[in-house]
Amino acid sequence: VIAAELTERLFRRSAGRLVAHLTRSLGTEHLGLAEDAVQDAMLRALQTWPFNGIPADPEAWLFRVARNRALDELRQLATRSRALNTLVGEPASPPQMGGAPFVDDQLTMMFLACHPALSEPMRVGLTLKVVAGFGVDEIAAAFLVPRGTIQQRLVRAKRVLRATVVPFAMPHEQDLPERLRDVLAVLYLAFNEGYAASAGDAPVRGELCIEAIHLGTVLAEHPVTNRPEVHALLALMILQASRLPARVDSLGALVLLDEQNRELWDRAAIARGFRHLEQASAGDCLTSYHLEAGIASCHAMAPSVADTDWSRILAYYDQLLEVDHSPVVRLNRAVAVAMVHGPEAGIRELAGLDRDPRLRRYHLLPAVRARLLERAGRAAEAARGYARAAKLARTTAERDLMERRLASLSA
Amino acid sequence: MILPIEKSSTFENMSPQDMQKIVERYGKWTKALVQGKRLVDGHKLSDGSGRVLRTAGGKLTVTDRPHTESKELIGGFWIIQAKDYDEAQKLCGDCPHLEYGPLVIREIEGR
Numbered sequence: 001v002i003a004a005e006l007t008e009r010l011f012r013r014s015a016g017r018l019v020a021h022l023t024r025s026l027g028t029e030h031l032g033l034a035e036d037a038v039q040d041a042m043l044r045a046l047q048t049w050p051f052n053g054i055p056a057d058p059e060a061w062l063f064r065v066a067r068n069r070a071l072d073e074l075r076q077l078a079t080r081s082r083a084l085n086t087l088v089g090e091p092a093s094p095p096q097m098g099g100a101p102f103v104d105d106q107l108t109m110m111f112l113a114c115h116p117a118l119s120e121p122m123r124v125g126l127t128l129k130v131v132a133g134f135g136v137d138e139i140a141a142a143f144l145v146p147r148g149t150i151q152q153r154l155v156r157a158k159r160v161l162r163a164t165v166v167p168f169a170m171p172h173e174q175d176l177p178e179r180l181r182d183v184l185a186v187l188y189l190a191f192n193e194g195y196a197a198s199a200g201d202a203p204v205r206g207e208l209c210i211e212a213i214h215l216g217t218v219l220a221e222h223p224v225t226n227r228p229e230v231h232a233l234l235a236l237m238i239l240q241a242s243r244l245p246a247r248v249d250s251l252g253a254l255v256l257l258d259e260q261n262r263e264l265w266d267r268a269a270i271a272r273g274f275r276h277l278e279q280a281s282a283g284d285c286l287t288s289y290h291l292e293a294g295i296a297s298c299h300a301m302a303p304s305v306a307d308t309d310w311s312r313i314l315a316y317y318d319q320l321l322e323v324d325h326s327p328v329v330r331l332n333r334a335v336a337v338a339m340v341h342g343p344e345a346g347i348r349e350l351a352g353l354d355r356d357p358r359l360r361r362y363h364l365l366p367a368v369r370a371r372l373l374e375r376a377g378r379a380a381e382a383a384r385g386y387a388r389a390a391k392l393a394r395t396t397a398e399r400d401l402m403e404r405r406l407a408s409l410s411a
Numbered sequence: 412m413i414l415p416i417e418k419s420s421t422f423e424n425m426s427p428q429d430m431q432k433i434v435e436r437y438g439k440w441t442k443a444l445v446q447g448k449r450l451v452d453g454h455k456l457s458d459g460s461g462r463v464l465r466t467a468g469g470k471l472t473v474t475d476r477p478h479t480e481s482k483e484l485i486g487g488f489w490i491i492q493a494k495d496y497d498e499a500q501k502l503c504g505d506c507p508h509l510e511y512g513p514l515v516i517r518e519i520e521g522r
Contacts, residue, residue, distance in 0.1 A: 005438065011431035042430050046422055050437035050508075051455040051487030135426020207428070 006058060011042055013214070014059045015133030017102060018066050020109035025086045026070065028112060029162045033073055034066075035130060041066035106131070107222055108170050110215065114182045117164040122157035123186045129154055132190075132211040142193060142208055144394075170224065180225060184233050184289070187212045191237050195244070206244065213237050220276065232280035232289035235273045239296035242269035254401045258305040270300045291320040310339035327356045331368060343376040363392035367402060374409065383409050413489045413499075414515040415508040436507040444491060449502060455487040483512070490519070 015038055022034035041062045055061045071087055113126040128134045128142075136154070140147040171179040194208025216234040219225040246264035249255050277293050294316045302308035317333035330353060338346025350369050359365045370385025383406060390402035422430070444450035463474045493499035499516050508514055 006431060006435060009428065009431070011427035011434075015427040042427055043422055043425075046430050046433060047486050048455045049434050050441070051453040051489065053441065053453070054434065054438055133427045135424070135429065137424065138426050138428070 006054060009210075010058060012133035012211070014062055015039075015042070016109070016131045017059070017106055018063055019130050019133075020105040021063070021102060022066060022070055022087075023109060023112075024105045024168050025090055026074075027086075028166050028168045030070075030074075031112075031130065031161065032158050033070060037066045037069040037073065038062070040069045103218065103222060104170075106218060107225065108168055110183050110219070111171055111179055112161070112166060112168065114179070114186050115161065115164070115166055116179070116182065117160050117166065118157050120186070120189075122153055122160070123182065124189055125150055125153045126157045127186050127215075128190060128208075128211075132215065134207075134211070138207075142205055176224070177227075180219075180227065180229070183219070184216075184229065187216055188233060188237070188289070191240075195240055209237070209241050209244065213241060220279075228280045228283050228285040229287045229289060231276040231282075232287055232293050235276035235280055236289050236293035236296055238269050238276065239273035239293060239300050242266040242273060242300060248397075253404070254397045256401070257299065262303065265300070273297070273300065288320055288324045291316045291323070295320075305339075308339070310336055314340050327353055327359050328362075331359070331362075331365060334372075335368060338372050338375070343372040346372045347376065361392055363389045363394070363398060363402070365389075366392065370405070374405075379409055412517050412519055413491060413503060413506070414485050414517070415487070415506070415512060416483050416515060417486055417508070417512045418483060433507065440506055441489075444489075444502065447502075449491045449493065451490040451492055453487065453489040456485060460484055 018038045018041070019031070019034045022037060023031050026034055044065050045058070045062060049055075067087065067090075074087065110127065110131050113131050114123045118126065124143075125139060128139050129136065134142075136147055136150050140150045143150070170176075190208050191212035194205045194212065213234065216230065216237055219230045220234050242265050243257075243260065245266060246260040246262065247255055255261075273293075274297065277297055280290055280293065295313050298309050298313050298316075314333070314336040317329065317336050320329050321333060331350070334346045334349035334353075337349045347369065350365070350372070353359055353365060366385040367389035370382045370389060373379075373382035373385060386402050386406040386409065390399050390406065393399035393402055422433075425433075441450060441453070460475050465472045465474070491499065491502060493502060496516065496518065499518075503509075503514055503516060506514060
């Protein structure tokens with residue numbers, strides 16, 4: 001019995017790589033078959049490795065078993081199809097796992113999962129399942145929806161891809177910027193879901209951030225997608241994630257930016273974020289990711305909230321508002337306004353947001369207002385705001401935070 | 412000899428990450444046995460439940476499991492080196508399999 005060790009997250013990442021690689025041979029219409037074959041291979045590993053030991057090259061082992069499962073399945077379907085012939089003609093051992101063809105397949109799969117024929121929830125679901133290798137239960141837990149909903153969404157997504165007859169190929173060059181925008185949007189959505197902890201208390205949420213960054217890195221390192229906007233998003237995600245260790249205290253409670261122990265911020269990640277930010281500024285491309293990464297970089301550089309370059313942050317928000325007119329941007333900008341021009345100015349900025357239906361149930365609107373009211377010395381109004389925010393909070397961690405603030409007000 | 416008895420379909424619907432965690436737990440357990448020079452051998456048994464031969468009234472019958480109603484399977488086995496049952500029991504007390512089913516320990520005579 002050999003006792004080789006598995007690298008961290010090997011199964012999840014292999015799942016994505018192997019499904020992509022098999023789908024290239026099988027064709028998009030057999031995506032489901034590829035997924036099943038890979039799932040079976042992993043199950044088989046589970047039944048074999050405890051007794052026979054972990055093989056020296058686990059991913060190659062998984063690939064061989066998955067490939068054989070796919071072949072068996074195709075033969076049973078008795079489709080003397082192109083898929084069967086292609087797969088039989090392929091080498092039985094996988095290409096170098098980190099090698100170019102392998103990464104190409106993974107990239108192609110990312111674009112396929114974010115195909116314009118799919119709705120955004122479908123894109124997110126499919127990306128997390130077939131590209132990032134998350135399980136249905138994990139995705140359901142992260143987005144706080146029943147497992148059946150995710151399951152159905154995935155089935156429908158694959159049906160749409162079959163019906164649309166999407167080939168397993170990279171987008172045409174002239175479509176690339178737009179298609180890439182869709183892929184980045186999905187990665188950012190997955191990242192935010194993990195970062196904001198806006199729903200659910202599942203431990204998978206930190207993993208969402210890690211995998212979004214991982215896939216962003218795959219894009220940034222590939223010659224076809226090594227573009228400024230990719231580096232901008234990657235910089236943004238990495239800089240945000242560098243604060244994750246300080247975001248939750250030893251009791252699991254959320255800690256706000258101004259109370260975080262900045263010693264806990266991941267310095268190596270910050271350095272990496274800055275390197276990508278630098279690569280993002282090549283050329284004259286300016287996306288909202290650039291601006292948001294710029295804001296994140298101001299925080300990352302600052303030794304404290306008071307010593308933060310808030311006027312620069314406000315300038316970024318002003319620019320951001322021009323490309324992204326969402327109420328959430330206006331809400332965040334109000335915080336910057338308050339830091340530059342005082343809490344009352346910030347409170348005035350919030351005035352128009354109450355009527356926005358998109359923020360009606362968003363707990364951060366009353367939370368931010370309460371914070372500014374508190375700083376302006378208007379404790380009674382602040383208390384009402386915290387109480388309302390606690391009522392709207394979607395997770396226990398967020399609710400606890402609001403209740404703590406409320407308690408500290410009356411103390 | 413250690414025989415883990417499992418109920419079929421324990422691992423349906425598991426995510427890749429969950430599966431890796433289980434493999435890692437077994438890896439840790441076997442590694443400790445290897446380091447203590449306790450693990451002699453281990454093998455997965457081929458899929459299926461094999462065959463069971465019986466004679467009744469001079470006639471041979473063949474079934475595929477010991478008891479017709481039983482759904483319990485043995486997926487593989489380990490052979491470890493131990494002074495006596497007490498020691499073997501100690502070595503198996505943290506075997507990850509115990510989460511999924513019972514372990515049977517039998518001494519191999521003459522080894």
